[in-house]
Amino acid sequence: MAADMRLPTIQKPVSLSVSAFDRKDLVVPGDVITSDTGFMRGHGTYVDDDKLTASVAGEVQRVDKLICVRPLKTRFNGEVGDVVVGRVTEVQQKRWKVETNSRLDSILLLSSVNLPGGELRRRSAEDELTMREYLQEGDLISAEVQSVFSDGALSMHTRSLKYGKLGQGVLVQLSPSLIKRQKTHFHNLPCGASIILGNNGFVWLYPTPEQQEEEAGGFYTNLEPVGLSDREVISRLRNCLLALAAHKVLLYDTSVLYCYESSVHHQVKDILKPEVMEEIVMLTQQKLLEQEG
Amino acid sequence: MVCGNMAGLELLSDQGYRLDGRKASELRKVQARMGVFAQADGSAYLEQGNTKALAVVYGPHEIRGSRSWIRHDRAVINCQYSMATFSTAERKRRPHGDRKSTEMSLHLKQTFEAAVMTQLYPRSQIDIYVKILQSDGGNYSVCVNAATLAVIDAGIPMRDYVCACSVGFVDETPLADLCYAEESGGVSSLALALLPRGGQIALLQMDARLHQDHLDALIEAAMTACKGVGKVLDEVVRLHLKEVSVLTGE
Numbered sequence: 025m026a027a028d029m030r031l032p033t034i035q036k037p038v039s040l041s042v043s044a045f046d047r048k049d050l051v052v053p054g055d056v057i058t059s060d061t062g063f064m065r066g067h068g069t070y071v072d073d074d075k076l077t078a079s080v081a082g083e084v085q086r087v088d089k090l091i092c093v094r095p096l097k098t099r100f101n102g103e104v105g106d107v108v109v110g111r112v113t114e115v116q117q118k119r120w121k122v123e124t125n126s127r128l129d130s131i132l133l134l135s136s137v138n139l140p141g142g143e144l145r146r147r148s149a150e151d152e153l154t155m156r157e158y159l160q161e162g163d164l165i166s167a168e169v170q171s172v173f174s175d176g177a178l179s180m181h182t183r184s185l186k187y188g189k190l191g192q193g194v195l196v197q198l199s200p201s202l203i204k205r206q207k208t209h210f211h212n213l214p215c216g217a218s219i220i221l222g223n224n225g226f227v228w229l230y231p232t233p234e235q236q237e238e239e240a241g242g243f244y245t246n247l248e249p250v251g252l253s254d255r256e257v258i259s260r261l262r263n264c265l266l267a268l269a270a271h272k273v274l275l276y277d278t279s280v281l282y283c284y285e286s287s288v289h290h291q292v293k294d295i296l297k298p299e300v301m302e303e304i305v306m307l308t309q310q311k312l313l314e315q316e317g
Numbered sequence: 318m319v320c321g322n323m324a325g326l327e328l329l330s331d332q333g334y335r336l337d338g339r340k341a342s343e344l345r346k347v348q349a350r351m352g353v354f355a356q357a358d359g360s361a362y363l364e365q366g367n368t369k370a371l372a373v374v375y376g377p378h379e380i381r382g383s384r385s386w387i388r389h390d391r392a393v394i395n396c397q398y399s400m401a402t403f404s405t406a407e408r409k410r411r412p413h414g415d416r417k418s419t420e421m422s423l424h425l426k427q428t429f430e431a432a433v434m435t436q437l438y439p440r441s442q443i444d445i446y447v448k449i450l451q452s453d454g455g456n457y458s459v460c461v462n463a464a465t466l467a468v469i470d471a472g473i474p475m476r477d478y479v480c481a482c483s484v485g486f487v488d489e490t491p492l493a494d495l496c497y498a499e500e501s502g503g504v505s506s507l508a509l510a511l512l513p514r515g516g517q518i519a520l521l522q523m524d525a526r527l528h529q530d531h532l533d534a535l536i537e538a539a540m541t542a543c544k545g546v547g548k549v550l551d552e553v554v555r556l557h558l559k560e561v562s563v564l565t566g567e
Contacts, residue, residue, distance in 0.1 A: 052478075052554045054477035054512075080469070080475075081472075098471075099376075123379070197356075
């Protein structure tokens with residue numbers, strides 16, 4: 025089998041426009057933002073000698089009297105209502121610990137999941153003992169953020185049939201800042217696969233289920249072999265996501281779909297080649313601009 | 318082998334030049350890049366002369382391993398220093414956790430505990446991994462400088478940059494940023510990590526003999542050198558910031 029090998033190429037420096045050099049709102053740690061004491065200290069800042077100082081590298085954001093610095097890249101800062109995809113790391117008493125790319129592992133309480141047998145079922149001590157039957161270490165789940173604890177840890181729930189354990193599919197881990205916030209983060213794409221765009225940057229690609237399983241409580245996983253055509257579509261979507269992420273394009277159903285459409289002339293494995301990637305992303309951006317009108 | 322400044326090897330010529338042609342207070346060329354890995358939270362590559370280091374930061378994340386590490390008021394910083402087998406002239410397998418690298422890891426940890434605002438992330442952990450790819454003296458300082466960039470890239474709050482530099486004392490003159498030939502030449506040297514804006518010292522290390530009268534001059538020279546390094550790091554971070562914000566089109 026022929027492998028595609030290439031020599032390392034020198035990265036082209038990004039051509040910085042004049043406006044980029046004029047930007048005053050970019051700060052680095054230790055930069056004094058203001059020595060005016062009338063402002064409030066937000067995230068990414070600290071007060072030293074009555075001077076408001078930046079503690080991260082990023083752009084300054086001001087809302088009335090509150091000054092924050094938003095870093096270019098951070099871990100996921102969850103908010104109530106966010107859709108997340110995560111991996112169970114620990115089963116504890118009455119709760120699961122879930123890794124969600126957050127600063128601390130998120131918590132899924134036994135009382136905030138739908139167990140088989142309907143919503144109004146009482147939770148007994150037996151349920152506590154059989155928690156591992158529902159979700160065990162390494163399982164992937166989708167959930168919604170229910171509340172945020174004082175230390176920043178997230179509490180999640182899966183009290184809807186759309187959330188729950190994830191079966192067969194592909195997980196793509198990207199930066200949380202690339203996911204566009206939308207009304208819904210669950211999409212059945214017309215190209216034959218479904219996608220969950222977790223706000224935490226974890227994206228789940230899976231074959232579109234034929235009929236909605238009922239009464240499964242979200243713990244049923246279909247282990248039927250997935251057809252070749254579905255797998256191809258999913259692999260193509262995965263590579264498209266990586267291409268979009270490499271060029272820092274915001275991810276939502278339309279951008280993913282346009283990228284998929286632009287990539288159909290290429291083989292799935294070729295999508296990640298830098299020149300193909302560039303071409304596809306350019307086409308996608310063009311389509312997005314046209315659509316915006 | 319001829320060693321020591323009293324025996325043959327002239328570390329500072331009469332004209333005031335050093336072995337590699339630098340002036341006494343001149344630094345080596347520093348080149349750096351941030352965000353070299355996609356998977357890590359933060360990463361950086363830094364060259365200082367012929368010493369090259371790669372730093373990677375993960376975190377803040379849930380404490381992995383023993384629960385006894387948990388601090389309820391701040392984050393725990395975990396540093397790991399290692400050298401590549403091919404980093405020195407003599408190829409050598411370097412097992413994990415030998416004395417030298419454990420000591421270095423500890424020093425790095427202390428340095429970053431002084432600069433990172435750990436109290437913002439209770440019950441979590443920040444991992445800093447540094448690897449020396451090529452060693453030509455000043456390993457500690459290069460590691461600190463690379464790790465600073467990686468921490469900034471990860472978006473972890475710091476009071477200020479931490480810049481480090483080693484300084485040696487030869488013929489009543491402080492030499493900034495020693496290379497390997499100078500380091501092994503029996504010079505009494507000192508490594509300093511500094512928060513340049515406030516002038517606070519994060520770590521000061523010296524394990525050689527030096528007359529007390531010279532110490533102040535040496536520390537002064539080290540601070541100047543650290544501030545010089547700080548300027549270079551500042552340029553790197555600002556350029557990176559502009560490049561990324563142009564890409565994201567904001």
